[in-house]
Ligand SMILES: Nc1ncnc2c1ncn2[C@@H]1O[C@H](COP(=O)(O)OP(=O)(O)O)[C@@H](O)[C@H]1O
């Protein structure tokens with residue numbers, strides 16, 4: 001039976017009990033799961049919370065998910081049919097919040113997908129480590145949307161792609177890209193970083209590598225060129241956790257030939273979709289792909305954001321431009337790319353302060369500036385920036401904490417040493433460990 005037929009037979013105001021009885025089984029079947037793979041009222045491990053359904057394919061007769069509940073793969077948050085789940089509605093927002101809370105709960109570490117539905121609307125979210133982002137918009141539920149969702153789930157991309165971006169220079173984009181990659185490699189993650197700032201080439205130079213002529217440029221403009229051919233490994237033997245061994249991550253150096261032409265000319269050769277297209281074969285090879293971007297809103301940055309799942313935005317508390325630019329990225333640039341993508345991504349991760357020491361009075365001054373930025377966005381664009389500046393802020397707890405990566409001379413020193421500070425220095429390592437745990441690692 002098609003989902004459409006199931007929906008046609010459901011009362012318009014079907015309660016959760018009716019949906020559990022008549023809807024859930026064909027819904028999961030359409031996504032490729034049989035009844036023994038669907039665990040209702042799954043305990044998430046956070047207090048006594050239960051999520052409506054957890055599912056996972058059974059690997060053999062002894063491994064029946066409904067019996068073991070081990071290693072859930074997907075969670076479902078089910079609402080009754082007349083709950084309004086249209087994107088942006090208050091019920092939608094509270095349901096999404098609940099789904100995110102469950103996805104991050106202790107028993108759900110292995111979960112890679114989350115779905116919310118009320119048998120009218122449906123939306124799929126991807127979870128990668130700690131990061132949760134939309135994989136589809138909130139769609140009308142029908143056979144086409146089910147097919148789309150099944151396709152996304154069956155082709156789970158291994159990599160989380162992160163664009164490190166702020167339209168302001170000198171805020172630590174390149175430094176963050178390199179040291180985050182180095183830290184994730186210590187956690188045995190397979191990481192690729194891409195220097196997509198051909199003007200500055202700072203990433204390539206700081207890694208002690210050569211820029212490539214006709215590298216990314218050729219891949220962007222010619223059908224038969226492979227990005228894989230441009231990858232250089234960065235390898236170093238270091239002592240970590242009482243063990244000395246090789247750690248590595250991969251680098252695609254900057255391409256100087258991208259410099260020879262203006263944006264207008266390049267736009268005739270490729271559009272902002274093209275970079276994502278050439279990256280696609282690498283999504284299955286890496287756990288993380290980090291893209292270092294230029295400090296402007298032109299072809300390369302747009303292409304990088306179009307290719308990304310999430311955008312990490314370094315700022316400085318004492319640089320108003322970097323804070324204002326971050327707001328512009330979040331409320332204008334990212335939505336512009338989301339429109340092109342049509343799947344609700346990329347999304348912004350909350351901003352962080354990079355590489356400045358901060359006194360209490362400076363903190364208050366920054367809070368004042370941010371308050372103005374937030375108020376203005378709310379008034380003029382009806383855009384709520386609070387979660388992007390103050391992720392821990394709630395009405396009950398007015399927590400204005402912003403993650404801060406401290407200023408530390410040995411971090412900038414790596415540019416001369418050509419070795420990421422994280423590999424050389426314990427303190428630098430602990431700073432980036434905090435950053436990785438704050439944003440990425442569960
Ligand atoms: N946490 C930090 N502590 C000290 N210096 C830093 C830190 N982060 C970045 N820097 C330094 O700040 C300068 C600008 O950083 P960079 O990563 O090149 O910024 P961007 O790529 O945004 O232009 C560099 O000299 C870098 O070494």
Ligand SMILES: [Mg+2]
Pocket residue numbers: 173174175197200202203292293
């Ligand atoms: Mg840079």
